[in-house]
Amino acid sequence: MNTDQIVRTFLEYFEDRGHRRITGSTLLPPPGDSVLFTTSGMHPLTPYLEGRPHPLGRRLTNVQRCLRTTDLDEVGDRTHLTVFEMLGTWSLGDYGGPSSLDWGYGLLTEGLGIDPGLLHVTVFGGDDLTGPDTASLEVWQGRGVPVELTVEDNWWSNGPTGPCGPDSEIFLWTGDTPPESTPTGDERWVEVWNHVMMRYRRLADGSLVPLPQHNVDTGLGVERLASLLQGRTSVFECDVFDPWRRLLPALWQLDEVSLRLVCDHVRSAIVVIGDGVRPASTGRGYVLRRLLRRVLTVLRRDDPSRGLGDLPDELVRHTLDRFRQDEDPDVVRRVLLDEEHRFGRLLERGRQVLARPRFRGPLSEEDLHHLHDTYGLPRDLVLNLRPQ
Structure with missing residues (x-):
């Protein structure tokens, strides 16, 4: 079936x-x-x-x-x-x-x-x-x-x-x-x-x-x-993911675990946007923002040129149809790209902050809290830019 x-x-x-x-x-x-x-x-x-x-x-x-x-x-x-x-x-x-x-x-x-x-x-x-x-x-x-x-x-x-x-x-x-x-x-x-x-x-x-x-x-x-x-x-690997497994491996060369994460998080972000949520620093909007940042971190880990702008329109439409949502696919794409641009600016700020003398050595829990509270740099992002 x-x-x-x-x-x-x-x-x-x-x-x-x-x-x-x-x-x-x-x-x-x-x-x-x-x-x-x-x-x-x-x-x-x-x-x-x-x-x-x-x-x-x-x-x-x-x-x-x-x-x-x-x-x-x-x-x-x-x-x-x-x-x-x-x-x-x-x-x-x-x-x-x-x-x-x-x-x-x-x-x-x-x-x-x-x-x-x-x-x-x-x-x-x-x-x-x-x-x-x-x-x-x-x-x-x-x-x-x-x-x-x-x-x-x-x-x-x-x-x-x-x-x-x-x-x-x-x-x-x-x-x-x-x-x-x-x-x-x-x-x-x-x-x-x-x-x-x-x-x-x-x-x-x-x-x-x-x-x-x-x-x-x-x-x-x-x-x-x-x-x-x-x-x-x-x-x-069930039929719901057939379009994802057909289109994404040729677009982004990822290991199996990373491919699954990207498929899941992008699909989830589309559904969340389809239900009217927009990226924000708290609440539902932060859940959406975190999903997209996890995707972008994985995509850019090996190739900084990868981005959500490459996402095939078919996958956006397929997901909205699967979950019976009426949101315009073009609106979903704009939200995705706007958040990607915001993430790019955050990456640049993160690199500048982490280049300061205080953060050149091993990072303590106090450092990680300070980076988040003072500069808005989430733990996941910091550890990606500066693995412990």
Whole structure:
């Protein structure tokens, strides 16, 4: 299946089971949300997970674009992306975790054709505040799927306080050998789908109180699922990235990890700009600025003549279309080039500052803070200009 077929299969499967399809929001979370960007499909649904009736009912499904910067340093490996699409389902006080897991198993094995023998799951094993998730354990034992019990890895929360609960994660074996070990013991087990049984609210003192309604919140990354189903070795080889892998290697000669980072960060920057964010020194704008500076640092490391002006128009249009955004591609290109020019001026200032006697020796943490606070030179940029 190509990615569009996978998304369609997922949504139709749950529509056949009474779920209403809702429209995904932008990367900008709803007012009052403490995060800068939407990081999961549940963010726009927070009021409904807390008890407000949803106009389309108690069973919902959608595809939502998300941005996560907590994994920024891992981008370049096989599985992590900064901007991605997430498929999700929700039960707002309707069915429980066992039904969600049973349907999830059916979709993966029957709807998407995954060999059940390549699956492994993890389940919450219990702690001092709440017991083990025996209902989920019984579902998987009944299906003959091997289970690993964990504690911290299978407890989901949206922060130190707020909705939370046990979860069960489904993993797919990606090794060349028959499956072995467990998800926490072998990285060849790749997480595919997380089912959260959102039953509690954690208070500021750490205690748990039951939510007014028990919800189920599930999510799985589109690109990661597509790469696994298409037999690819990384998310950057699924069909979504076909235009990038066709055009960029001929344009910029990069090693594989650098190519992945450039593809991810430029693609993410286009989506962030498409949702109305512009580079700035704080907040969302700084996330965008940091993404672009990381790209430019990699591009210019071996060849100062490389720049975003060389980026093919096809990639800008492809990304905006993929994420269903209406922004003018020419506007996106202008934002990219303006930020590149700003970065060039910053590089020149950085070289002049670092040439001063004070900074000619090894740089201390105090030096790095001073360079940032006084001259606006980020740590990444300084270390690139003057490796320790």
